Amino acid sequence: MIQLAGTALVGILEEALDRHGKSPQAALQVLMSVQRALHHVPDEAVEYLSSRLSLPPVRLRGLVSFYSFLSRTPQGEYVVHLSDNITDQMRGSRKLGDALCERLGVRLGETRSDLRTSVHRTSCIGMADQGPAALVNYRPVTRLDDQRVGLIADLINARVRLEEWPPEFFRVESNIRRSDVIFRKPIEPGAALRASLDRGGKNLEAWEEDLAPTDARRHQLERGGAETLKEIYRAELRGRGGAGFHAGIKWQSVREAARDDRYVLCNADEGEPGAFKDRVLLTDFADMVFEGMTVCGHVVGARKGIVYVRQEYAYLHDHLQGVLERRRARGLLGTNILGSPLDFDIELHFGAGAYICGMETAMIKSIEGRRGIPRRRWPLPVHQGYLKAPTVVNNVETFACAAAISARGGAWFAGIGTPQSTGTRLFCLSGDCERPGTYEYPMGVTIREILRDCGALDAQGIQVGGPSGALINRGDFDRAVCFEDLPGVGAMMVFGPKRDLFDAITNFALFFQHESCGLCTPCRVGTTLLANYVKKFERGVGSPVDIAEVKHISSLMKNMAHCGLGQSASNHLMDSLQKFPHIWESRMKTQEFVPAFDLDWALEEARSLTGRTDPAAHLPARP
Amino acid sequence: MTKATVATCSLAGCFGCHMSLLDIDEKLLDLLQLVEFDRSPINDIKHISRPVDVGLVEGGVCNAENVHVLQEFRRMCKVLVAVGECANTGGVPSMRNGVSLKRCLEQSFIRGLGIEGAQIPDDPELPLLLNRVRPLHHIVKVDYFLPGCPPSADAFWRFLTELLAGRDPALPRELIRFD
Ligand SMILES: Cc1cc2nc3c(=O)[nH]c(=O)nc-3n(C[C@H](O)[C@H](O)[C@H](O)COP(=O)(O)O)c2cc1C
Ligand code: SF4
Ligand code: SF4
Numbered sequence: 001m002i003q004l005a006g007t008a009l010v011g012i013l014e015e016a017l018d019r020h021g022k023s024p025q026a027a028l029q030v031l032m033s034v035q036r037a038l039h040h041v042p043d044e045a046v047e048y049l050s051s052r053l054s055l056p057p058v059r060l061r062g063l064v065s066f067y068s069f070l071s072r073t074p075q076g077e078y079v080v081h082l083s084d085n086i087t088d089q090m091r092g093s094r095k096l097g098d099a100l101c102e103r104l105g106v107r108l109g110e111t112r113s114d115l116r117t118s119v120h121r122t123s124c125i126g127m128a129d130q131g132p133a134a135l136v137n138y139r140p141v142t143r144l145d146d147q148r149v150g151l152i153a154d155l156i157n158a159r160v161r162l163e164e165w166p167p168e169f170f171r172v173e174s175n176i177r178r179s180d181v182i183f184r185k186p187i188e189p190g191a192a193l194r195a196s197l198d199r200g201g202k203n204l205e206a207w208e209e210d211l212a213p214t215d216a217r218r219h220q221l222e223r224g225g226a227e228t229l230k231e232i233y234r235a236e237l238r239g240r241g242g243a244g245f246h247a248g249i250k251w252q253s254v255r256e257a258a259r260d261d262r263y264v265l266c267n268a269d270e271g272e273p274g275a276f277k278d279r280v281l282l283t284d285f286a287d288m289v290f291e292g293m294t295v296c297g298h299v300v301g302a303r304k305g306i307v308y309v310r311q312e313y314a315y316l317h318d319h320l321q322g323v324l325e326r327r328r329a330r331g332l333l334g335t336n337i338l339g340s341p342l343d344f345d346i347e348l349h350f351g352a353g354a355y356i357c358g359m360e361t362a363m364i365k366s367i368e369g370r371r372g373i374p375r376r377r378w379p380l381p382v383h384q385g386y387l388k389a390p391t392v393v394n395n396v397e398t399f400a401c402a403a404a405i406s407a408r409g410g411a412w413f414a415g416i417g418t419p420q421s422t423g424t425r426l427f428c429l430s431g432d433c434e435r436p437g438t439y440e441y442p443m444g445v446t447i448r449e450i451l452r453d454c455g456a457l458d459a460q461g462i463q464v465g466g467p468s469g470a471l472i473n474r475g476d477f478d479r480a481v482c483f484e485d486l487p488g489v490g491a492m493m494v495f496g497p498k499r500d501l502f503d504a505i506t507n508f509a510l511f512f513q514h515e516s517c518g519l520c521t522p523c524r525v526g527t528t529l530l531a532n533y534v535k536k537f538e539r540g541v542g543s544p545v546d547i548a549e550v551k552h553i554s555s556l557m558k559n560m561a562h563c564g565l566g567q568s569a570s571n572h573l574m575d576s577l578q579k580f581p582h583i584w585e586s587r588m589k590t591q592e593f594v595p596a597f598d599l600d601w602a603l604e605e606a607r608s609l610t611g612r613t614d615p616a617a618h619l620p621a622r623p
Numbered sequence: 624m625t626k627a628t629v630a631t632c633s634l635a636g637c638f639g640c641h642m643s644l645l646d647i648d649e650k651l652l653d654l655l656q657l658v659e660f661d662r663s664p665i666n667d668i669k670h671i672s673r674p675v676d677v678g679l680v681e682g683g684v685c686n687a688e689n690v691h692v693l694q695e696f697r698r699m700c701k702v703l704v705a706v707g708e709c710a711n712t713g714g715v716p717s718m719r720n721g722v723s724l725k726r727c728l729e730q731s732f733i734r735g736l737g738i739e740g741a742q743i744p745d746d747p748e749l750p751l752l753l754n755r756v757r758p759l760h761h762i763v764k765v766d767y768f769l770p771g772c773p774p775s776a777d778a779f780w781r782f783l784t785e786l787l788a789g790r791d792p793a794l795p796r797e798l799i800r801f802d
Contacts, residue, residue, distance in 0.1 A: 603753060606754070
């Protein structure tokens with residue numbers, strides 16, 4: 001046991017408070033720092049922080065129990081989280097995980113008795129193009145194989161500091177295989193902002209001459225924002241985070257809000273299994289993302305932006321802070337941006353392991369330092385969002401597109417893609433394809449074209465848009481990816497001709513069961529029931545009666561669940577029943593209802609307690 | 624007109640659901656115009672004698688005998704109805720599911736106060752307990768679920784008359800709200 005002298009503990013806690021501040025919004029950030037330093041959040045820490053943050057202990061305990069990377073009980077000094085997406089499993093992650101546990105002498109989900117290490121499974125960590133992957137102390141290790149797993153076990157057993165591990169273990173590739181008009185030649189830092197400010201009527205030199213923010217200059221700033229908003233409208237930019245809502249409408253609502261404190265939030269939670277484009281954008285195009293947020297700040301009159309980054313991408317912290325620093329130094333962030341009266345700055349905020357925090361109102365709560373549970377839909381975030389102030393929430397890619405639009409004009413953007421889906425889109429290809437990675441295409445590209453380029457024309461099926469999207473078969477390959485036809489985030493997991501797709505839907509069902517936040521009954525109970533039905537079929541005891549039940553539960557969830565997670569958590573099951581019925585039928589050994597468990601087994605405990613062996617002490621499997 | 628046949632039973636339940644059925648008072652006479660009861664605690668017939676139209680099952684499934692009875696009902700009833708919370712979810716008896724059967728029986732028959740000759744009963748006459756109490760639909764296919772603890776007399780009446788008239792027996796909101 002690590003015995004913490006009281007003063008050492010206080011030192012660690014105070015350091016976390018110094019780094020993140022003592023506002024209630026800092027609570028989650030502080031706890032994650034404590035988790036990293038102590039490998040758990042001990043009860044004494046909760047007590048201490050509760051008085052320092054002026055929050056009741058139960059509020060902090062609520063955070064520890066909600067977020068999967070926080071734990072109340074001690075984890076090992078080396079915490080391994082094995083990415084358990086279907087794409088990892090298809091490359092043998094389960095076996096590798098077992099081998100790792102064996103070499104470490106620890107059981108999955110447990111902590112070794114000397115507190116050296118713990119091994120867990122976790123939802124996709126955003127490395128589907130270079131899996132199997134894992135987080136070791138929240139740093140991604142990619143391309144796991146037997147050799148790498150063996151070395152990792154040795155390094156942990158020998159207690160080698162992570163800094164001294166072979167750097168190639170931590171190498172994360174961007175794997176950009178195809179780029180198109182937006183990302184082939186990213187805009188110069190400052191170009192979008194300059195264009196936005198210039199729309200106010202004065203050229204930049206004039207802006208820079210005299211810093212005094214006179215009424216006339218404020219008026220110009222205002223006009224510039226209004227003109228840029230027109231460009232966003234002209235571009236018909238729609239959100240890239242899933243729902244495809246028009247960015248212009250959102251921005252205008254916040255711009256017209258009656259309050260002066262407004263916020264711009266960038267959603268970099270990217271929790272959808274199989275998605276990783278936001279990671280690539282934050283890695284290679286961070287300037288464009290930040291610039292898009294700043295342009296948004298100009299348009300809506302916000303002074304502060306926050307990027308909500310999933311903990312799995314926390315390894316990008318220093319890189320992102322570096323880009324922010326550089327932008328401040330170049331006058332692209334901070335006060336009097338490019339010499340104009342525009343003030344805007346950006347903060348980073350990190351999650352702690354929860355898919356639901358990508359849902360916008362859950363994200364807002366998480367940034368406020370609360371459990372990430374979606375709130376009621378109205379009032380919309382544009383009216384009452386972060387700290388009840390009018391708030392724009394957009395995806396990483398949406399902001400990058402906005403920057404390009406400001407720099408190059410809405411008409412240019414609108415000329416790309418299809419009438420209702422303008423611009424280009426990033427696709428994340430993973431699974432059974434020759435060249436997994438990120439691909440940029442104009443909207444409206446067909447599935448077949450993408451498959452041809454990534455080397456997967458023999459695929460039998462594709463999960464488009466992650467588990468909450470659509471499972472399609474060969475008959476759909478000529479469909480176009482755009483809001484008019486096949487919408488959804490650009491995550492595409494490819495299943496080759498030899499795969500058993502039942503493995504995939506099992507993985508997805510368990511994913512939703514794990515990630516349901518538990519607020520509403522249709523989803524909390526529904527996701528568990530659906531996972532149980534899938535397991536029932538896996539055991540060969542499913543029947544048409546159960547299929548009818550799966551359909552019934554699915555329709556209840558679609559209609560009654562509180563948020564998008566529950567509403568879409570059964571899509572993969574419905575799609576598979578329709579497009580791949582044989583994976584269900586081949587497991588259907590009976591037409592009659594059979595219990596999911598063995599009735600005779602259910603008497604075993606009573607038999608052993610009573611020592612009875614008479615015929616009445618048994619139940620036949622079937623009546 | 625030939626009467627519809629109905630069978631009823633109580634598994635791991637308290638008979639409260641049956642009491643509520645009897646609570647339809649004078650409508651009971653109307654009901655008897657419509658149906659004829661086969662196996663039921665109301666008439667003390669022990670086994671279903673022929674295929675019946677409707678089976679009403681109260682209570683969850685806690686032991687081997689419950690399983691046999693429920694399977695007989697499923698075999699013999701065209702329409703099987705889970706009646707009341709215990710049949711729908713396991714209800715009060717399923718509160719033991721949070722504790723292992725071992726602890727449960729030891730507390731009752733060995734460690735409990737004032738026990739003499741402490742021993743877990745092993746008489747073959749007694750049905751063995753399942754490791755968990757189950758709702759009906761874990762064991763057999765169930766056609767309708769009548770909610771409530773117990774479902775109100777009006778709910779029984781409405782459900783049965785609609786069903787026997789060949790209509791969808793969905794209950795209006797006022798019959799299934801309990802607050
Ligand atoms: C369960 C769930 C998870 C989501 N995850 C993300 C996510 O990781 N990233 C994202 O940008 N949007 C996500 N969204 C969509 C957001 O709620 C929101 O619509 C989006 O961030 C708005 O930005 P956009 O208009 O630019 O797409 C998710 C929605 C739901 C229901
Ligand atoms: S649908 Fe699921 S994730 Fe959404 S609020 Fe309900 S329980 Fe939470
Ligand atoms: S549902 Fe209520 S009334 Fe009916 S058997 Fe169970 S406890 Fe008794």
